[in-house]
Amino acid sequence: MSDQQQPPAERPVLNGLVALLAVALGVGLILAVVALLGTKVLGLGGDDGDAAGDSTARQSMYLPTPVETDEATGPLVTLHTEDPDEPTDAESVVPEDEPTTELTSETAAAGEISLQAVATAVASGERIYFSGVYPGGEGAILWVQRFENGDWADFPASVGVTNGTFSSYIFTGVSGVNRFRVIDRDSGTVSNEISVTVG
Template sequence: MARFKPSEDHPVLVGLVALVGVAVAIGLVLGVVALAGSRVAGLGETSTADSTADVSAGETLYAPRPTRTSATSEPSEETSTASSGGGSQGDGGSAKKNNKKKQKQKRISLSASPQQVSSMERIDLTGTYKGGEGSVLQVQRLQDGSWTDFPVTAVVSGGTFSTYVQTGYAGEVKFRVLDSDSDRTSNTVTVTVG
């Protein structure tokens, strides 16, 4: 009577069983490690002390409805300067002067280099935007009497920005940049193309 030896008669089957056994063992080990890691990290745990502390701290996802406020509800630099200055202009004149000063500080200044290029040659647009840190400026071109967005933007970093454009339009091409968040625009620069 011949004895049955599975390893000799069916080597592929034995290999598959061994492969499945190893995969199950590795899966179990990884599962235990993941479970232990999540417990160490504190995932999935809620203690009653923590949950009551969060509720008592007033932390919610509720956002109140916005309400209109009057212009005089918050003290500003203009109000305090005008009232403490005691100047002869009065509150209105001083506030207007401060507003003009603030607008001048947040002015976008743009320059283009070179002033004359060939078609599709690089035009460097650089400038400053004090108080506009992190703003994304949209480059615009004057086309048929209206400003159209050029497919280029520049980000303000350290009060300055820099980008470049290329155009195939011949003649005098006018560019500017727009801060769409505040609707501020830069001065217009003209480049002769062609």
């Protein structure tokens, strides 16, 4: 009777872990089914939305076939197209007793320089943006001048002409009305004058 087999020892910890794992899987499966049904009932993540999104994405990636265009003639710039009598948000209203810059939408004749300022009044130390056209002045270097003590003095700035147009900006710490122009020193051609109130 000594060789009689003993019953296997019970393993309560292992049995408890197996039971816990089975319950967790069952609860997870139930939650997954509820979530899936909830999205179908509420219409979340539907195929229709995905299809619309894919369609939009495909349309945004459309590239037209390149075609040769006619060569443009004249300067490729649009100058101040708004009514100068109606101030815009980007413009500062200047009192009537102070001079304002006359902004024209006309292009300059060949060999003439037309200059304009983006704003007629800026804060002290703020950039003064300007642009213009110079038909026939391709590659020219235009030097900025300021009216000081009754004469035009060189200002430490210059800008090049490309495709008959130019644009840049300058700084000045001199408050009050500042008068500027640009000059092509090679030909002696000078632009019209612009006035900008600083401060």
